Amino acid sequence: MSTVFFVMRQALTYSIPLLIVALGGMFSERSGVVNIALEGIMVFGAFTSILFINSVQDTMSGQLLLLLALLIAGLSGILISLLHAYASINMKANQVISGTAINMLTPAVAIYVARMLQNVQQINFNNTFRIPKVSVLGDIPGLGDVLFKDAYITTYLGILILIVSTIVLYRTRFGLRLRACGEHPHAADSVGINVYKIRYAGVMISGFLAGIGGLIFVIPTSTNFNATVAGYGFLALAVLIFGQWKPMRILYASLFFGLMKAIASTYSSIPFLLNLGIPSNFFKMVPFVATLIVLAFTSKKSQGPKAAGIPYDKSLR
Amino acid sequence: MKKFLVVLLALALVLPLAACNKDTDPDPGQEDKYELALVTDIGTIDDKSFNQGAWEGLKKYAEEKNITYKYYQPAEKTTAAYLDSIDLAVKGGAKLIVCPGFLFEPAVFEAQDLYPDTKFIILDGSPNDGDWEKEGGPTYRIESNVYSVFYAEEQAGFLAGYAAVKDGYKKLGFMGGMAVPAVVRFGYGFVQGAEYAAKEMGISDIEIMYHYTGTFEASPEAKTLAAGWYEAGTEVIFACGGAVGNSVMSAAEEADKAVIGVDVDQSNESRTVITSSMKMLSISVYDGIEAFYGGTFPGGQSVTLDAKVDGIGLPMETSKFKTFTQEDYDAIYAKLVAGEIDILKDTDKTDASDITLTVTKVTFVE
Numbered sequence: 204m205s206t207v208f209f210v211m212r213q214a215l216t217y218s219i220p221l222l223i224v225a226l227g228g229m230f231s232e233r234s235g236v237v238n239i240a241l242e243g244i245m246v247f248g249a250f251t252s253i254l255f256i257n258s259v260q261d262t263m264s265g266q267l268l269l270l271l272a273l274l275i276a277g278l279s280g281i282l283i284s285l286l287h288a289y290a291s292i293n294m295k296a297n298q299v300i301s302g303t304a305i306n307m308l309t310p311a312v313a314i315y316v317a318r319m320l321q322n323v324q325q326i327n328f329n330n331t332f333r334i335p336k337v338s339v340l341g342d343i344p345g346l347g348d349v350l351f352k353d354a355y356i357t358t359y360l361g362i363l364i365l366i367v368s369t370i371v372l373y374r375t376r377f378g379l380r381l382r383a384c385g386e387h388p389h390a391a392d393s394v395g396i397n398v399y400k401i402r403y404a405g406v407m408i409s410g411f412l413a414g415i416g417g418l419i420f421v422i423p424t425s426t427n428f429n430a431t432v433a434g435y436g437f438l439a440l441a442v443l444i445f446g447q448w449k450p451m452r453i454l455y456a457s458l459f460f461g462l463m464k465a466i467a468s469t470y471s472s473i474p475f476l477l478n479l480g481i482p483s484n485f486f487k488m489v490p491f492v493a494t495l496i497v498l499a500f501t502s503k504k505s506q507g508p509k510a511a512g513i514p515y516d517k518s519l520r
Numbered sequence: 521m522k523k524f525l526v527v528l529l530a531l532a533l534v535l536p537l538a539a540c541n542k543d544t545d546p547d548p549g550q551e552d553k554y555e556l557a558l559v560t561d562i563g564t565i566d567d568k569s570f571n572q573g574a575w576e577g578l579k580k581y582a583e584e585k586n587i588t589y590k591y592y593q594p595a596e597k598t599t600a601a602y603l604d605s606i607d608l609a610v611k612g613g614a615k616l617i618v619c620p621g622f623l624f625e626p627a628v629f630e631a632q633d634l635y636p637d638t639k640f641i642i643l644d645g646s647p648n649d650g651d652w653e654k655e656g657g658p659t660y661r662i663e664s665n666v667y668s669v670f671y672a673e674e675q676a677g678f679l680a681g682y683a684a685v686k687d688g689y690k691k692l693g694f695m696g697g698m699a700v701p702a703v704v705r706f707g708y709g710f711v712q713g714a715e716y717a718a719k720e721m722g723i724s725d726i727e728i729m730y731h732y733t734g735t736f737e738a739s740p741e742a743k744t745l746a747a748g749w750y751e752a753g754t755e756v757i758f759a760c761g762g763a764v765g766n767s768v769m770s771a772a773e774e775a776d777k778a779v780i781g782v783d784v785d786q787s788n789e790s791r792t793v794i795t796s797s798m799k800m801l802s803i804s805v806y807d808g809i810e811a812f813y814g815g816t817f818p819g820g821q822s823v824t825l826d827a828k829v830d831g832i833g834l835p836m837e838t839s840k841f842k843t844f845t846q847e848d849y850d851a852i853y854a855k856l857v858a859g860e861i862d863i864l865k866d867t868d869k870t871d872a873s874d875i876t877l878t879v880t881k882v883t884f885v886e
Contacts, residue, residue, distance in 0.1 A: 209751045213744045323566040425738040425766040468741045469748030471885040
C-alpha cells in the first residue's frame with residue numbers, strides 16, 4: 204500500500220505545476236489570447252526567483268523565503284507576459300509568433316544574465332522548503348501519506364489557486380467579461396466592456412501563474428536551475444486542451460498526466476509493474492496516446508474559446 | 521506602454537556594458553596573444569565536468585608560470601565549428617590547444633596536419649577521420665604534435681562500487697546518462713567493484729539497479745526514478761550523467777539517502793554525495809602542459825591514464841564513509857596499480873548483462 208501512496212505523492216510533483224500553469228493558460232485563452240509562451244514564462248519566473256533564493260539563502264530559509272520567491276516568480280512572469288500582451292493585443296501581431304519569440308528569448312536571457320553575474324550558467328539553491336510531515340494531518344492514513352508527508356506548501360497553494368480560479372471565472376463579473384471577450388469580443392465591446400483591458404488582465408494572470416509554476420516545477424526537481432523547465436510549459440498546454448479550458452477538468456487532466464508520468468518513472472521500483480516486463484517507453488507514451496484518443500473522441504464537442512488567437516479589431520465591428 | 525518599452529530597451533543596452541566594466545575576462549595578458557588555449561565541446565566552461573576540469577588544469581599551470589591563456593567556445597557542435605575555433609586559437613597565438621571530449625576526434629584529425637607547429641591535447645579521444653560508416657570503422661592516425669588521453673573509467677567505477685559495498689551499503693543503483701563509452705565503462709566498473717567487495721567480505725545479498733536515462737539533463741523523470749529506487753530500498757546511487765546527478769541528489773536529499781558523484785569531486789554540490797568517482801582531468805592537463813614546456817611533450821601517443829599513474833580515484837578527504845578507511849582505499853588502489861584485478865570494459869562485453877556475476881544481483885531497467 205505504501206508504494207501506491209508513494210507513487211501518488213510523486214505524481215503530485217508533476218501535477219501541481221502542470222495544474223497551475225494550465226490554469227494560467229486558461230485565463231489567457233479564455234480572454235481571447237493564445238498563449239504558447241507558457242514555457243518561456245515558466246523559465247523566466249523560475250530564473251528570477253531562483254536567483255533571488257540563491258542570493259539571500261544564507262540569511263533566510265524555509266517557507267517565508269519560498270513565499271517571497273513565489274511572489275518574485277509571479278511578478279517577473281507578469282513582466283515578461285506584458286511583452287506578449289503588447290505584441291498580440293496592441294500591435295495585433297500573430298499570437299503564436301510572439302509566444303514563440305518569448306519561448307526562445309527567456310532561456311537565452313537566463314543563461315546570459317546568470318553567466319554575467321556569477322560566471323556560471325547553473326544557479327544553485329538549497330532546498331529548505333520541504334515539510335517532512337505535517338503534524339496531526341500527516342497521521343491520517345492514506346490521505347496523510349499522499350498530501351501531508353514530504354510535502355511542499357505549493358501543493359496547497361495549487362489547490363487554492365484552483366478554487367479561486369473557478370470562482371473568479373464563473374462567479375464574478377470579471378470572469379463573465381473575460382469569457383465574453385474570448386467568445387465574442389465585439390458583443391462584449393458593444394455593451395461597454397474594454398476588450399483590451401480584459402485581455403491584458405487575462406494575459407497578466409497567465410504570466411503570474413506560469414511564473415510561479417516555473418519555480419514550483421524546479422524546486423523539487425534539481426539542486427540547481429539550468430535555464431530550462433524541460434518542456435513542461437508545452438505539456439501544460441496539452442493539459443489545458445485535454446481539460447477543455449475548464450478548471451475542474453484541467454485538474455483531472457493534470458492529475459492524470461502526473462500519475463502517468465510518475466508511473467513511467469517509478470515502475471522500476473514497483474515489483475508488480477516491473478514483472479510485467481513492459482519497457483518504460485510504453486508508460487512514457489501513455490499520457491500522449493491517451494490525449495490523442497480523448498481528443499479524437501471529444502473534438503466534435505471541443506469547446507475552445509471562439510475568439511482565441513484572433514486579435515481584436517474595433518473597426519471590424 | 522511606450523515609456524515602459526523605452527525603459528526596457530535602455531536596460532537591455534546598458535546591461536551588457538555594465539558586464540564589460542565588471543571585467544570577467546580571465547586573461548591576464550595585455551597583448552592579444554594567448555599561448556595556451558582550450559576549445560570547449562558541447563558543454564560550457566563551467567559544466568562541472570569535462571570542460572571545467574580541463575580548464576582548471578590549464579588555468580592552474582598558466583597562472584603559476586605567468587603564461588597567457590584563453591578559452592574558445594565554438595558556435596555549434598560540429599567539426600567545422602570546432603576547426604574554426606581551433607583556427608581562431610592558432611591565430612590568437614596558441615602554442616598548445618586542449619580539446620576536451622571525444623567529439624573533437626575528427627577536428628583534431630584535420631588540425632594536426634593544418635597546424636603542424638601547434639600542439640594538441642585531446643581528452644577522451646584519439647584523432648580519426650570520423651567516418652564510422654566505413655567498413656572496419658574510421659581511420660586512426662596520430663601525429664607527433666598530438667597527445668591523446670583516455671581514462672580508465674572502469675577502474676574509477678570499480679573503486680566507487682567497491683568502496684560502497686565495503687562501507688556497508690547493500691542495495692546500490694547505477695544511473696548513467698547517455699550510454700556513451702565512458703559512461704558504460706563507469707557502469708561496468710561499478711558493478712564489478714561491488715561484486716569484488718562482496719566476494720571479499722563473503723556476502724551474497726548485494727542488489728544493483730542499472731539504468732541509462734538517455735540524456736545528460738536534470739529532469740523530473742530522473743528525479744522520480746531515483747526517488748522510486750530510494751523508496752524501494754536502494755541506499756546509494758552512482759549518478760553518472762552530468763546534470764542527471766543533480767536530480768538524483770535532489771531525490772537523495774528528500775529520502776535522506778546517498779549519492780556517488782562522477783568525473784570531478786562533487787561533494788560541494790549536495791550533502792548527500794558520499795564520494796565521487798573521479799577522473800583526474802585537471803592533473804593530466806597540467807602534466808601535459810608541463811611536459812610541453814619541459815620539452816618532453818608526449819606527442820604521437822595515445823595513453824590511457826589509470827591507477828598506475830593516478831589517473832583516476834576517489835577524493836578520500838571529502839568522502840563521507842563510515843567504515844571504509846584510507847587504508848582500505850590504499851590497499852585496493854595498490855591492487856589496481858599492480859594489475860591484480862581484471863576489469864571488463866565496454867570493448868570486452870557489449871551489454872552490461874553479459875558480465876558474469878556470482879554473488880551480486882543486477883536488475884536492468886530499460
